[in-house]
Each structure stands twice: as structure tokens, then as C-alpha cells.
Amino acid sequence: MDFNLSEEQQMIYEYGTNLAKDFDRKYWTDCAEKREFPTAMYQKVADDGFVGIMVPEAYGGAGLGMLEMVLFQEGLSNQGIPLLSLVVGATMSLGPIGEHGTEEQKQKYLPAGCRGDIRFCFAITEPDAGTNTMNTNTMIKENGDGTYKLNGAKTFITDAGGSDYMLVVSRNKALADVDRKTDGFTILIVDRNAPGVSVQPIDVSIPIPELQYQVFFDDVEIGPEHILGEVGKGFDILFESLNPERIILAAVANGLGRYAMERAVEYANERVVFKGPIGAYQALQHPLAKAKTEIEMSSLMTRKAACLFDKREPCGAEANMSKYAGAEAAMHAIDASLQCFGGNGFTKEYGIFDLYPVARLLKTAPLNSEMVLNYIAQHVMGLPKSY
Numbered sequence: 001m002d003f004n005l006s007e008e009q010q011m012i013y014e015y016g017t018n019l020a021k022d023f024d025r026k027y028w029t030d031c032a033e034k035r036e037f038p039t040a041m042y043q044k045v046a047d048d049g050f051v052g053i054m055v056p057e058a059y060g061g062a063g064l065g066m067l068e069m070v071l072f073q074e075g076l077s078n079q080g081i082p083l084l085s086l087v088v089g090a091t092m093s094l095g096p097i098g099e100h101g102t103e104e105q106k107q108k109y110l111p112a113g114c115r116g117d118i119r120f121c122f123a124i125t126e127p128d129a130g131t132n133t134m135n136t137n138t139m140i141k142e143n144g145d146g147t148y149k150l151n152g153a154k155t156f157i158t159d160a161g162g163s164d165y166m167l168v169v170s171r172n173k174a175l176a177d178v179d180r181k182t183d184g185f186t187i188l189i190v191d192r193n194a195p196g197v198s199v200q201p202i203d204v205s206i207p208i209p210e211l212q213y214q215v216f217f218d219d220v221e222i223g224p225e226h227i228l229g230e231v232g233k234g235f236d237i238l239f240e241s242l243n244p245e246r247i248i249l250a251a252v253a254n255g256l257g258r259y260a261m262e263r264a265v266e267y268a269n270e271r272v273v274f275k276g277p278i279g280a281y282q283a284l285q286h287p288l289a290k291a292k293t294e295i296e297m298s299s300l301m302t303r304k305a306a307c308l309f310d311k312r313e314p315c316g317a318e319a320n321m322s323k324y325a326g327a328e329a330a331m332h333a334i335d336a337s338l339q340c341f342g343g344n345g346f347t348k349e350y351g352i353f354d355l356y357p358v359a360r361l362l363k364t365a366p367l368n369s370e371m372v373l374n375y376i377a378q379h380v381m382g383l384p385k386s387y
């Protein structure tokens with residue numbers, strides 16, 4: 001077991017620090033305040049080859065693995081920049097297209113996606129299905145000539161309004177008509193501007209630049225070129241994408257927690273209200289030290305999950321544990337950090353309180369912590385299914 005990073009991996013980990021020289025947290029929070037996509041930063045990340053970090057070189061990517069993606073995302077989040085559009089958009093879409101797309105689809109979407117010319121969003125959640133994806137009710141119905149019509153609605157889709165394409169989880173057969181509930185799923189690549197596609201912003205109280213949307217499909221024409229993989233076999237593609245999403249979001253959580261800790265340590269070493277700096281008080285030190293331990297433990301588990309994924313070994317246990325641990329550690333770190341800052345922690349200037357909603361989101365989305373724990377209890381520990 002080797003815990004050392006290669007020179008290239010270390011460079012990828014430090015990319016966030018370098019990016020922050022041009023695009024720092026202030027840039028990111030300004031975009032969030034204006035509800036404006038951080039276009040210039042995203043373009044720089046794309047130009048530097050990091051949007052397509054896991055896309056094969058033949059299609060314009062860097063051809064690297066999940067560990068490198070984790071290092072990149074953690075490094076960015078270490079600077080207080082959780083670039084969610086890159087997780088739920090590029091990663092969740094370019095990855096599956098690279099694995100399951102036809103040659104034509106790969107040529108059409110991957111190089112342009114890597115260059116940052118086009119953006120993707122990923123649409124699973126539905127108002128009525130919620131956590132229970134099996135109840136997906138966004139349906140494609142055959143026209144009789146190999147084409148389909150898509151109807152349905154999705155909700156809380158990050159960056160749907162700004163995306164050019166969306167990966168849509170649909171059903172070609174209703175749950176009532178299939179033998180196994182995972183049968184009858186089809187993943188679609190839908191043009192955001194196709195006739196019949198409309199979006200409606202949802203106002204959420206999370207200070208991030210990416211907006212959330214409801215998406216409606218009204219008789220959207222779907223041809224074979226819009227289908228990713230095979231009709232009816234979409235669940236396998238969806239299933240494959242779940243572990244990467246959890247691993248990458250764990251990395252985002254680890255970085256956010258680290259950012260909060262580092263700001264707290266700087267502040268606590270300088271702020272004097274009685275005799276010495278407040279950082280000398282154990283009452284402040286211990287929560288910080290505990291949170292630091294939790295973050296580094298979570299980071300280790302995240303890297304383990306990524307390494308297993310890269311070796312194409314099962315990583316469900318590690319992906320879920322790192323997602324759970326990362327979200328918890330980030331929450332504890334931000335809370336401990338906030339306490340150090342006293343009243344200043346709640347100001348826009350110091351921006352510590354603003355970290356809280358983003359970290360808290362990771363306990364609810366993309367998969368809530370209860371479902372993560374259900375997975376661990378059932379699949380890792382052998383307890384009965386609870387739901």
C-alpha cells in the first residue's frame with residue numbers, strides 16, 4: 001500500500017491553489033450572489049484539461065482516473081470552491097457517454113464537452129418519485145418507426161437552464177409492466193433547446209452559482225441518436241454512475257471541511273480577547289482537532305474508493321462510506337470553525353456561515369445519508385432491507 005502521490009497527482013491536487021490565483025473563492029461567491037454561472041472559471045478549468053479529466057485522450061480528455069478526479073475536486077474545494085456543475089454535469093454525463101456512447105455520440109459530445117463548448121446536466125429526480133428512482137415516471141413511448149416521444153418532469157436539476165444537453169433517466173416501460181423493477185429504464189441525451197423541453201428555476205437558499213430547475217418534457221422527439229446504450233438497459237448505466245458521484249462529492253465535502261478548518265486556524269491564532277490567542281483554548285482546539293481527524297479519515301476512505309474504482313474492483317462500500325463520512329466531517333468542521341469566528345463567522349466578509357448550506361446539502365443530495373446508511377447496513381453488514 002502506497003499513500004504517496006505521483007508528481008503528476010500532486011500537481012493535480014495543487015491545481016486548485018493555482019486556479020485560485022485567478023479565480024478565488026471571492027470570485028465564486030460573487031457569482032453565487034449574482035446567481036451567475038462562473039463561466040470564466042469553468043472555461044479556464046476546461047482549457048487546462050480538467051473538465052475532461054477522465055475522458056479518453058482520443059476524445060479530447062486527459063485519460064486519467066477517478067483518483068485524479070478526486071484529487072482535482074478536493075484541491076478545488078480546499079480553496080472553498082465546490083464546483084458542483086462539474087460533478088453533476090460534466091462528470092456524470094461525459095463519463096457515461098465515454099463508456100456507453102456510440103462512436104458518433106462520443107465524437108459529437110466528448111471533445112466539445114472537454115473544451116467547455118457545451119455543458120451538461122444530469123436529470124434523475126422527479127417530484128413524485130424522489131429517492132425512489134424505481135418510480136421514475138418520465139416515459140418514452142414508441143412512435144412505431146424506431147423513434148419515440150418523451151413526456152414527464154424532473155426537479156432540482158442543477159444548471160439545467162444553462163446546459164446545452166441533459167442526460168435524462170427515463171422509462172420505456174412503466175414499473176407496473178416490468179418483471180424486475182430495474183428493467184425498462186432508458187438513458188437519453190436530450191438537447192436542452194429541443195421543442196417540448198422547458199425549464200423553470202427553483203429558488204433555493206444555498207449560496208452557489210449554479211441554479212436549480214424543474215424540467216418539463218412535452219412530446220419531445222427522441223431518435224436512436226438520443227439513446228445512450230440500449231433501450232430498456234439504462235439502469236446498468238445509472239448504477240455504474242452512482243459510485244463515481246458519491247466518491248467525487250465526498251472529495252468536495254473533504255475539501256470544504258479543510259477550507260473551513262484552515263480559515264479557523266488562521267483566525268484563532270490571531271484573535272486575542274483575553275490574554276493569548278483564542279486558539280489556545282482547548283474548548284476551541286478539541287472540536288477543531290476532532291473535525292480535522294474526521295476530514296483526513298474521510299479523505300483516506302475517498303482515495304481508497306477511487307483507487308478501487310480505477311482498478312475496476314467493487315467499491316460500493318467505500319464509495320458510500322466516504323460520501324457519508326465526508327458530509328459529516330464537513331458539517332463538523334464548519335461548525336467548529338464557525339464557533340472560532342464568533343460573530344464574524346456570520347458575516348459575508350468572513351463567509352464561514354455560507355459554507356454551511358453547501359455542506360449540509362451533501363447530507364441530502366444526491367443521495368440522502370439515510371439511504372447511504374441503508375446501503376452500508378444492508379449490503380456491507382448483512383442486515384435486512386429496511387424499506
Ligand SMILES: Cc1cc2nc3c(=O)[nH]c(=O)nc-3n(C[C@H](O)[C@H](O)[C@H](O)COP(=O)(O)OP(=O)(O)OC[C@H]3O[C@@H](n4cnc5c(N)ncnc54)[C@H](O)[C@@H]3O)c2cc1C
Nearest residue numbers: 088122123124125130131156157158364365366368370387
Ligand atoms: C441543490 C440541489 C441540487 C440537486 N441537483 C440534482 C441534479 O442535478 N439532478 C438530480 O437528478 N437531482 C438533483 N437534486 C435532487 C436530490 O438528489 C434529491 O433532492 C434527493 O435525492 C432527495 O430526494 P427528494 O428531495 O425527493 O426527497 P424524498 O425522497 O422525499 O426524501 C425525503 C427524506 O426522507 C428520508 N428518506 C427517504 N427514503 C428513505 C429511506 N428509504 N430510508 C430512510 N430515510 C429515507 C431522507 O431523509 C430524505 O431526505 C438536487 C437537490 C438539491 C436540493
